Amino acid sequence: MYRSRFPERLRKDLYRLGLSEYxxxxxxxxxxxxxxxxxxLCSRAGIPRSKVYEVLRRLAEKGxxxxxxxxxxRYSARHPREAIYIWRSIRDREIRKYEEEALEELERLSAAVQEREDILMIMGLEAAVSTIARMLEQCDEEVFLALPPELTEGLDDLLRPMKGRGSKASVLAPSDEVALRVLEELPGALVRVKDDMFGGGAICGTSEVALLLGRGRAGGQYLTIKADHPGLxxxxxxxxxxLWSLSRGVTK
Structure with missing residues (x-):
């Protein structure tokens, strides 16, 4: 049975450089x-006779x-610095070749993903507020915002991205109190009150939407659907x- 006399760390370093055990x-x-x-070499290195010529051929190809x-x-080893330099050059050429091939395919896949309409499902009320606020922050088109009672706890987070924006906003509030807060923060917004909204969310322009659907069942988590989907x-x-047609004006 072959027992190596060389340090294990050295052997592992050679494995990491791309050499097999033999x-x-x-x-x-x-x-x-x-x-x-x-x-x-068979007797000194414990390499089977059936494999030794293949091992030597690969080592020669790798430099x-x-x-x-x-x-x-009779075979001889190259000086370690020379061997590693040659092997690095060979691997660099191979890596560049694989990079070019992979990059072409990855860019094709990336383009396909970007063209696909993404629909995300988000669990939890805090995550819903964060998702809608982030969407509003990035929106530079007309905004439609429906605020059920559940979202009013995060009202400041939802209104902050819309302050000072020139984009038009229409807001449905669940109460006069909330509606007045919205008007105070967004003086140019169109605001009405809808007392019994189920669910809510936001729409940005003609394609981006985040819909809060509610808990679904007692004790369940709130579910939000976020999509860049013109149909939805x-x-x-x-x-x-x-809902706007069923709403009422704000009572001060």
Missing amino acids: EARAYLSLLTEGPLTATE WVNPGDGRPA AALAKNYFEH
């Missing part, structure tokens, strides 16, 4: 005892050994306009 054994034996014939001359051929945004806008 290749590392062969190189270390040739470096310290070479030049050696294939037969001598770690010099192919032997004569009969029988149009459906939400129609429902918002329906």
Whole structure:
């Protein structure tokens, strides 16, 4: 049974550099005892005779050994610095080739993903407020905002991104008190009151929408659907306009 006399750390470093166990054994034996014939290397490095020529061929291709001359051929190890320099150059060329091939395919996949309409499902009320606030912060189109009672705890977070923005805003509030707060923060907004809203959310322009659907069942988490989807945004806008038609003006 072969027992290596070389430090385990050194052998592991060679493995990390891309040498197999047999290749590392062969190189270390040739470096310290070479030049050696294939037969001598078998006994010194514990490499099966059926594999030794394949191991030597791969080491020569990687730049770690010099192919032997004569009969029988005697193989020698390259100086470590030279061997690592050659091997690094070979690997760099291979990596550049793989990078170019992979980059072309990855860019194609990335373009396909960007073209796909994404729909996200978000759990929890705090996550809902954060998601809607982030959407409003990035929105530079007309905003439609329906505020059920659940969202009023995060009202400041929802209104902050809309302050000082030139975009038009229409807001449905669940009470006169909330409506007055909205008007105070957003003087130019159109605000009405809808007392018994179920769910709510926000619409940005004609495609981006975040819909708070409520708990679903007693004790369940709030569910929000966030999408960049013109069809879903149009459906939400129609429902918002329906609620708007059933709403009332603000009572001071």
